[in-house]
Amino acid sequence: MGAIRDYFGNISSALTTAAKGMRITWRYFKHEPPITIQYPRERVEPPPSYRGLHILQQDKCIDCHLCAKACPVDCIEIEAIHHGRTLEWKQFSIDYKKCIFCEFCIPVCPVDCIHMTSEYELATEDPDGMVEDLLTWTGLRPEDQRAVEAAVNKKKGVAAPATIESAKGAPEPGSAEDKAAKIAAIKARLKKGSA
Amino acid sequence: MEALEMYTVDPNDDVYTEELKLNLGPQHPSTHGVLRVELKVDGEIITASRCDIGYLHRCAEKIGENVTYLQFTPYTDRMDYLASMNNNLAWSLTVEKLLGVEAPERAQWIRVIVAELNRIASHLIAFGTYGIDIGANTPFFYAFRERESIMALLERPSGARMLYNYVHPGGVAHDIEDGWLEDVLAFCDEFEMRWKEYNTLLSHNAIFIGRTANIGVIPKDMALDYGLTGPVLRASGVSWDLRRDVPYLAPYDDLEFDVPVGEGTHGTLGDCWDRYWVRMREMMESIRIIRQACPRVPAGPFMDKAMNRMYKTPLKPEPGEAYMRCENPRGELGFYVVAEGGTSPIRCRTRAPSFCNLSVLDALLPGTMIADGVAIIGSLDIVLGEVDR
Amino acid sequence: MNETDIHSKLAGAVVSGVGALDESAKDPFVVVDPGSLVPAVTFLKNDADCRMEMLNCVTAVEREDCIEVVYHLSSVTHRHSLTLKTRVERPAGGTHESWIPEVPSVAALYASADWHEREQWDLLGVRFTDHPDHRRILLPEEWIGHPLRKDYVYPHEHGGMPLDLDAVPLYERDEATPSEPAAPRPSGTPLVQPPNPNSDRPDAGGVAPADSDGDLRSIKPGSNDGGGH
Numbered sequence: 001m002g003a004i005r006d007y008f009g010n011i012s013s014a015l016t017t018a019a020k021g022m023r024i025t026w027r028y029f030k031h032e033p034p035i036t037i038q039y040p041r042e043r044v045e046p047p048p049s050y051r052g053l054h055i056l057q058q059d060k061c062i063d064c065h066l067c068a069k070a071c072p073v074d075c076i077e078i079e080a081i082h083h084g085r086t087l088e089w090k091q092f093s094i095d096y097k098k099c100i101f102c103e104f105c106i107p108v109c110p111v112d113c114i115h116m117t118s119e120y121e122l123a124t125e126d127p128d129g130m131v132e133d134l135l136t137w138t139g140l141r142p143e144d145q146r147a148v149e150a151a152v153n154k155k156k157g158v159a160a161p162a163t164i165e166s167a168k169g170a171p172e173p174g175s176a177e178d179k180a181a182k183i184a185a186i187k188a189r190l191k192k193g194s195a
Numbered sequence: 196m197e198a199l200e201m202y203t204v205d206p207n208d209d210v211y212t213e214e215l216k217l218n219l220g221p222q223h224p225s226t227h228g229v230l231r232v233e234l235k236v237d238g239e240i241i242t243a244s245r246c247d248i249g250y251l252h253r254c255a256e257k258i259g260e261n262v263t264y265l266q267f268t269p270y271t272d273r274m275d276y277l278a279s280m281n282n283n284l285a286w287s288l289t290v291e292k293l294l295g296v297e298a299p300e301r302a303q304w305i306r307v308i309v310a311e312l313n314r315i316a317s318h319l320i321a322f323g324t325y326g327i328d329i330g331a332n333t334p335f336f337y338a339f340r341e342r343e344s345i346m347a348l349l350e351r352p353s354g355a356r357m358l359y360n361y362v363h364p365g366g367v368a369h370d371i372e373d374g375w376l377e378d379v380l381a382f383c384d385e386f387e388m389r390w391k392e393y394n395t396l397l398s399h400n401a402i403f404i405g406r407t408a409n410i411g412v413i414p415k416d417m418a419l420d421y422g423l424t425g426p427v428l429r430a431s432g433v434s435w436d437l438r439r440d441v442p443y444l445a446p447y448d449d450l451e452f453d454v455p456v457g458e459g460t461h462g463t464l465g466d467c468w469d470r471y472w473v474r475m476r477e478m479m480e481s482i483r484i485i486r487q488a489c490p491r492v493p494a495g496p497f498m499d500k501a502m503n504r505m506y507k508t509p510l511k512p513e514p515g516e517a518y519m520r521c522e523n524p525r526g527e528l529g530f531y532v533v534a535e536g537g538t539s540p541i542r543c544r545t546r547a548p549s550f551c552n553l554s555v556l557d558a559l560l561p562g563t564m565i566a567d568g569v570a571i572i573g574s575l576d577i578v579l580g581e582v583d584r
Numbered sequence: 585m586n587e588t589d590i591h592s593k594l595a596g597a598v599v600s601g602v603g604a605l606d607e608s609a610k611d612p613f614v615v616v617d618p619g620s621l622v623p624a625v626t627f628l629k630n631d632a633d634c635r636m637e638m639l640n641c642v643t644a645v646e647r648e649d650c651i652e653v654v655y656h657l658s659s660v661t662h663r664h665s666l667t668l669k670t671r672v673e674r675p676a677g678g679t680h681e682s683w684i685p686e687v688p689s690v691a692a693l694y695a696s697a698d699w700h701e702r703e704q705w706d707l708l709g710v711r712f713t714d715h716p717d718h719r720r721i722l723l724p725e726e727w728i729g730h731p732l733r734k735d736y737v738y739p740h741e742h743g744g745m746p747l748d749l750d751a752v753p754l755y756e757r758d759e760a761t762p763s764e765p766a767a768p769r770p771s772g773t774p775l776v777q778p779p780n781p782n783s784d785r786p787d788a789g790g791v792a793p794a795d796s797d798g799d800l801r802s803i804k805p806g807s808n809d810g811g812g813h
Contacts, residue, residue, distance in 0.1 A: 013401040021396040025333055035340055049369065051354040070506065072266035102269040102360045103368070107506040116354070249722035256707065257731055292610060419637040419660060422696025435660045517610045518656055518667065520640070531643050531654065542732075546641040546656075554699040583722060 046118045051101045053119040054094055056134035060113035063087055067105035067114055075099045089135050096122060096130040214242060217565070221250050225328050225569040228579030230553075234560070234568070241568055244560035246553060251583040259543030263509040264290045264364065267543065272358040274547065275581040277320050278524045280313035280349065283362035285521035288443055289530040290364035292517040294510065296499055300445075302366035304492040307446045308379060309349060309361065311481040311488075315386070316345040317524035318474045318481075321576040325471060326397050328573035329406045334397045341389055344382055351375055364510065365502025376489045383482050390479060398475060407471060408462035411559050411571035418465065421555040424548050425526025426473040427575060430457035431465035437522035450487050452480045467574035474576070509538035525549050525576060545584055549577040587612040590634055590666050597627050613654070613667035621670050622688050628657060628666065629693055635661045639690070642700035644708040646734055649674050651685045651710060672710075680709055680733035689715040707732040 037044065046052065068076040075098035079090040105114055114134075124130060220231040229250035235243040255274060259267045271282040284306055291297060298306070323338030346356045352371045353361035361368050397403055413423070418431040428435055436454040438447045455476035457469035512534045520529040526548030533542040552575050560568050585593075591605040591614050601617030602624060616624045628636040636657040643654040650671045658665035672685035689712035691697045701712040702721040709730030712718065720727065726743070729736050739747055 010401065010405075014405075017399060017401045021333070021400060024392050024396055035343075047351045047354075049351060049354040049372075066507065070266075072262050072269060100269050100358070101355060103354065104266065104269075104506065249724070252722045254707075254731055260732075417695075420695045422638055422640060422694065433660055440663050515610055518641070527640065529641055529656070531641060531656070533645050541647075541734075542643070542645045544641065544643040544645075550699065550703075551696055554696060558695070 046120060048118065050118040050120065051103050051116045053096075053117055053122070053132065054105070054134060055115050055117055056092055057113040057115075058089060058092065058135055060111050061087070061092070062111055062113075064110060066108040066110065070104045070108045072102060072104065073098045073100055076105065091133070092135050093131050093133045096132055097127060219565075219568070221247075226572060226579075227324060227577055228582075230572070230577070230579055230582070232556070232560070232568075232572075234565070236565060239564045239566075241560045241563055241565060244557050244568075246556055248553070248579070248582050251579050253584065255584040256543050256545060260539060260541060263538045264293075264512070264540070265505050265510060268363060269358065269360045272360055273580060274545065274584055275317075275523060275525065275528070275549065275578045276357060277578055278313050278317040279357065279359045280309045280362060281317075281521060281523045282528065283359065284310050284444075285519060285523065285528045286530055287362050287364045288521065289517055289519035289532050290510065290512070292519050293512040293515060293532055293534055294364070296365060296502060298366045299496045299499060300493050301495040302497045302499075303444055304446050304488055305352075305367050305371060305497065306362055307444055307450070307488050308376075308485055308492070309352070309359075309367075311484050312345050312349060312379070313359075314481050314524045315478050316342045316349075318478050319345075321474050321524075322393065322397070322471070325573045325576075326403075328569050329403055331397055331400070331403060334393060337389065337393060337396065341386060344385075348375070348379060348382060363498070363502075364505065366496070366498030368498075370497045371492075376492060379485060380489050383486055386482060387479070390475075390482075393475070398472065404461050404468060406567075407467035407570055407574065410467045410563065410567045411574060412463045413465040413555060413559065415465070417555070417558070421558070422551045423526065423555060424551065425523065426477060427470055427526065427552050427555075429455060430469040430473045432457055432459075437520060437527060441520070443519065443521055446488060446491075449491075450484050452484050455480065467570050470574045470576075511536065511538055520546070523548055525578065525581070526552060547581040547584060549575075549579075549581040550584075553577050553582055585633060585662060585664050587614075587664075587666055590628070590664065593631065593633060594624060594627060597631070611667045613669050615652075615669045615671060618670045618672060618687050621668075622690060622693070624668065625655070625657070625690050625693055628668075633662070634666075635659045636666065637661065639694035639696050639700075640665075642690075642697055642704060644704040644710045646708060646732070651708070653687050653704070653710060655690070679735050680730055684709055684711050686711045686713050688713050691715050706730070709733060 063078060063080040063082070065078055068074075068078055075095040077091055077093045077095070079092075081088040081090065101116075103116060106116060122130070215236050217234040217236050218231060219234055220226040221229040223230075226232070231247040231250065233245045233247060234241050253273075255270055258270055262270070268283055268286055271286045272279040275282050287298075319338040319342045323335035323342075326332070326334035326338075349359060349361075350356050352367070352369050352375065353359040354369070355361075413427070413431050415431045415433055418428050418433060423431070424435070434454050434456050437443065439452075439454055442448050455473045457464055457473055459466070459469060460472065461468050514534055514536045516531070516533040518529055518531045520527045527546065528548055529544075529546035531542070531544040531546065532540045535541050556572065556575065559571050563571065587605060588607070591602075591612075594614065595602045601620035603615035606613050606615070625636075628634045636659050638658050638660060640656040640658055641654075643656075645652050645654060650673050652669050652671045655668040655670075656665065657668060670687060672687060675683060687710055689697065689701055691701060691712070692714070698715070698717065699721060701710075701715055702717070702719060704710050705712060705715075705718060706720040706722050707730055719725065723731070724742075728739070731738075741747060
């Protein structure tokens with residue numbers, strides 16, 4: 001008799017405890033908004049301190065190779081010819097197949113010319129396209145400009161102003177034009193990567 | 196214990212059948228990575244097991260001998276990739292011990308907060324994936340939701356989501372921004388509520404208890420013999436927590452927290468459920484620590500001024516050696532570093548908690564069912580990146 | 585108890601070959617002879633005042649003149665710890681091919697020593713006598729050499745798999761002209777990694793580079809400041 005009571009007791013406790021859990025699931029299903037986002041139509045906005053792809057202000061760079069020495073994985077290749085004080089750039093590339101985004105190349109720079117942006121979309125079809133030539137970044141796009149300022153502020157220990165987006169006249173984050181600009185930037189990057 | 200005796204295999208038994216060799220892994224969802232276990236099974240019952248590790252071996256110790264002290268920090272991220280902050284912390288403390296410096300007070304308190312946050316994140320993975328091992332898929336999504344909040348919190352000072360490289364020798368890499376501590380405290384309040392839901396979802400579920408209680412019992416002596424540490428040791432009834440017993444960070448002395456120890460609530464002391472339950476309670480202790488620590492973060496520098504030079508000129512400790520151990524989510528992570536005056540150590544040994552905790556598996560599996568073997572592997576909560584290094 | 589007390593107890597016990605306590609180190613340590621390692625560890629484990637229940641870590645360290653094996657013991661009951669070392673002198677011209685130091689195993693005393701000692705054998709080539717299961721643990725069983733030795737030369741191929749970063753991947757190799765299959769290693773041949781004649785790496789012949797600054801990372805044996813040859 002006891003065995004039968006145990007048997008049905010087990011079944012009923014399994015059902016009741018499972019039903020209690022199901023109730024929580026049902027509550028979230030019914031009343032709570034979804035917490036996932038529909039990538040790539042929606043994107044997560046990383047914080048300004050995010051360690052993404054690099055940008056180089058090559059007009060400021062003095063070809064000192066300190067960043068290449070600081071790199072733990074040897075992914076930075078630099079080559080330039082010195083004509084007196086001016087530099088003729090041959091190469092400044094980062095191999096993103098190796099790069100571990102450790103940020104050690106940033107604080108060593110004596111002239112603050114290399115920074116990390118919030119760009120995190122690295123997927124590409126062509127592995128050779130992952131050797132990024134930083135010299136192709138001629139002139140800074142508005143969002144790069146913001147990243148540079150955030151990075152410089154971070155280095156100085158100044159808190160980033162709260163309204164950094166609107167102050168620069170950039171499109172509102174999340175607005176249609178903002179998204180369109182970003183998608184165009186991604187497309188440009190992909191094209192450059194596969195070329 | 197009755198359950199264990201029931202499964203003993205006797206070759207003279209009538210129902211004894213031919214033994215089968217079974218490969219569990221290296222690609223198997225229940226082995227939490229690339230772990231291969233060679234099993235000898237008689238029907239459903241495991242008669243012998245042998246772990247085969249090394250599929251993720253990257254020779255981190257050799258790399259440590261070839262890079263500078265600072266440059267090894269991102270490599271420690273990649274050992275226990277679910278608790279990068281704690282690994283960074285252990286390495287930084289080792290280098291600090293070697294150099295004889297101490298991080299500024301503000302950095303110490305920040306370290307406590309980020310390490311405890313990461314401990315919760317790591318235990319959440321243990322909780323979620325353990326549910327999947329047992330057959331409950333739902334808790335995993337709840338665990339990942341809260342882990343996502345923690346990753347978003349840790350992303351703000353460090354700039355990365357998983358491999359933080361945030362705690363450096365001499366302090367932390369960046370200062371925390373205004374309002375971050377308030378957000379951490381808000382997360383604590385939210386998490387407490389969620390934690391109760393986890394218990395309703397999984398901890399007190401009768402099927403879950405039935406699958407884990409009395410399974411994979413590690414007695415106290417065996418746990419010490421195998422050098423188990425962390426929740427696995429504490430579940431066997433040994434109250435041993437480096438945060439309390441060997442305080443490696445000054446703030447831990449001032450903070451009040453309990454060390455959860457297994458009690459054998461639903462079965463024998465040291466079974467899978469105890470290990471699970473110790474982790475669950477540890478999350479709440481971490482919340483308690485964070486709540487006390489947040490208001491006490493003092494103003495001041497976040498990085499030692501003299502140590503700030505290490506980014507440009509590599510550190511050169513005096514010849515000597517240091518063994519430093521820290522309480523990681525998985526147990527005692529120790530770094531043993533031997534310096535001979537150069538910019539990189541001549542030996543950089545890692546005492547990985549998962550490595551030692553996994554070594555008990557071969558002793559636990561014989562005599563259990565295959566499905567229980569999965570429950571045992573899950574309850575040890577190993578990270579193969581750390582086992583193989 | 586602190587390390588001094590433990591050491592005086594250990595030295596006062598019937599164990600011979602226990603050296604002095606080095607208190608100048610960050611973690612004070614005791615050096616014992618390899619022959620008296622097992623009695624010393626047995627004493628530390630069983631003595632009521634020491635009760636070192638846990639063996640945290642076994643580490644082999646290659647130095648210029650010796651290989652030392654370091655044991656980190658700790659007691660949960662008394663909350664103290666001790667570092668124990670044993671040293672095997674390097675014979676003249678002892679390289680990683682010709683010299684395999686031998687240290688008695690403590691796996692019979694601590695189950696945790698089993699895997700740790702296997703790892704040290706695997707990576708540093710220290711043989712632990714009387715070990716119950718003396719196999720490699722992390723590397724494949726057919727691997728040649730012990731990578732953490734300072735004179736180890738990084739191999740360029742393992743079982744037909746290219747290991748050089750700049751090597752031609754298997755799937756891009758020309759199938760029309762297959763490379764000659766490597767002859768299986770006859771038993772008893774010395775553990776030598778033959779340098780690749782086609783490689784332009786400066787370390788292919790095992791020669792230490794001139795600049796051993798140490799702040800440039802290259803996986804070169806002997807490029808460290810300390811140790812090595």
